[in-house]
Amino acid sequence: MSTTMRAGFVFTGAMVAVSIWGSAVARAETIQVAIDKVAYNPVNISARVGDTIVWMNKDIVAHTATNRDKSWDFMIFPNKSAKLTLKKAGEIDYYCKFHPNMKGHISVKP
Amino acid sequence: MMLNKIAAAFATLLLISGAASAQGAKLNDAQIAHIAYTAGLADIANAKLALKKTKNKDVRAFAQDMERDHKAVNDKALALVKKLKVTPQDNPTSKAIAKGQADERAKLSKLKGKAFDKAYIDNEVAYHKTVDGALQNTLIPSAQNGELKSLLETGLKIFQGHLEHAEHVAAEFK
Numbered sequence: 174m175s176t177t178m179r180a181g182f183v184f185t186g187a188m189v190a191v192s193i194w195g196s197a198v199a200r201a202e203t204i205q206v207a208i209d210k211v212a213y214n215p216v217n218i219s220a221r222v223g224d225t226i227v228w229m230n231k232d233i234v235a236h237t238a239t240n241r242d243k244s245w246d247f248m249i250f251p252n253k254s255a256k257l258t259l260k261k262a263g264e265i266d267y268y269c270k271f272h273p274n275m276k277g278h279i280s281v282k283p
Numbered sequence: 284m285m286l287n288k289i290a291a292a293f294a295t296l297l298l299i300s301g302a303a304s305a306q307g308a309k310l311n312d313a314q315i316a317h318i319a320y321t322a323g324l325a326d327i328a329n330a331k332l333a334l335k336k337t338k339n340k341d342v343r344a345f346a347q348d349m350e351r352d353h354k355a356v357n358d359k360a361l362a363l364v365k366k367l368k369v370t371p372q373d374n375p376t377s378k379a380i381a382k383g384q385a386d387e388r389a390k391l392s393k394l395k396g397k398a399f400d401k402a403y404i405d406n407e408v409a410y411h412k413t414v415d416g417a418l419q420n421t422l423i424p425s426a427q428n429g430e431l432k433s434l435l436e437t438g439l440k441i442f443q444g445h446l447e448h449a450e451h452v453a454a455e456f457k
Contacts, residue, residue, distance in 0.1 A: 211440035234355045234441055251355070271348045272444025273451065 203227055206277070208236050208249065211269075213277035220259055221282050229254045236275065241266045310374075310425050316364050317371035318380065318422060319435060322414050323353040323360070325384035329410075332388050333403050341452050342400045345407070349445065356438050363430055376417075384410065401456040408453050411446040415439060 201223050207214045208230040218226065228238050230249040238255060239246040247255035262283040269275035326349050333346035364371055387406050394402050418439045426432040 210437050211444060233359050233437065234352045269444065271352065271448065272441060273447045274440070274444045 201225070205229065208232055208275075211236075211272055211275055213238075213275060216277055218277070218279045219282070220279055222259055222262055224281075225256055225258045226279065227254055227256050234271070236272065237270045238267050238277070239270050241268065246270070310376075310421070311372070312367075312426060312428050312431055313364075313369050313372040314374040314376070315422050315426050315435070316360060316369060316431060317373060318376045319418070319438065320357055320360050320371055321377040321380050322417075323357040325380055326353045326407075326410065327357075329384060329388060329391075329403070329407065332391060333399075336392075336395070336399050337403070338396070339400045341455060342404060345404070345448060345452050348448065349407070352441055352445065356434075356441065359434060363434055367428060367430070369428075380414075397456070401453075404449055404453045404456065407449040408446065411442055411449060415442050415446060418442070 202220070203225045204218055204220055204227070206218065206226060206228045208228055209232060211232065213228070220226065228247070228249055230236055230251055230253055233251055235248060235250045237246060237248050238257075245257060247257070249255045259279070259281045262281045265279040265281065267277050267279070330346040330349040330353070333342060334350070337343050337346065387410075391399060391402055391406065418435055423432060423435045423439065426435055
């Protein structure tokens with residue numbers, strides 16, 4: 174085996190190690206949702222269990238992020254944020270209690 | 284009873300849009316700002332009356348939202364007219380709105396309990412429909428200043444949310 178080839182195997186091994194470690198870290202993502210002009214942006218989110226959603230209210234009035242199943246309900250004042258760590262997989266429909274024309278969806282994968 | 288309500292709402296709509304169109308091209312930003320601000324003040328006064336009288340938790344929550352949101356929007360409007368060095372101008376449309384809602388409050392203040400709750404929330408549905416219509420069809424298209432137009436557009440989305448919220452609460456009393 175030539176020196177060049179051996180170096181190549183070592184390099185590949187290191188890449189695999191990095192990518193496994195990388196995907197484990199990438200699992201705990203923070204997903205930003207802006208609340209602006211009476212809308213959640215983005216409206217639809219794809220996330221994984223363990224990810225954290227952060228809603229930032231850039232509007233002039235208070236809003237809520239309220240799960241339709243009532244399991245969580247955050248009141249978010251202007252220039253404030255709210256945080257939620259996703260604990261289980263499933264489809265979540267949420268809305269603003271004060272302005273029910275504001276609707277959002279989170280698709281949580283295992 | 285229902286017909287009376289529809290007729291009353293329609294009359295208010297005619298009064299507002301009629302007064303606005305009678306002013307025609309003369310409706311300037313100073314007047315538009317005054318109309319939007321007056322409409323907000325009237326709804327804050329309605330909310331304060333409801334908070335004094337209601338014992339229903341959904342009506343109370345709705346009234347608290349109205350007081351908080353309309354104050355926030357009006358504070359923004361005041362800051363904007365100050366920045367633009369515009370003095371809001373009283374006009375027939377503002378007067379029609381203020382008088383129309385003062386008359387409604389006079390009627391509401393004679394009611395109690397569930398009758399009050401239902402009449403308050405029905406008026407909120409009708410009033411938000413009227414104001415949203417006036418914003419969409421008259422005030423926003425007429426506004427010249429970009430910042431005022433943008434504030435009115437955000438206001439419209441907020442008030443469309445109020446209308447939907449009011450309709451949910453009103454459904455309880457059907």
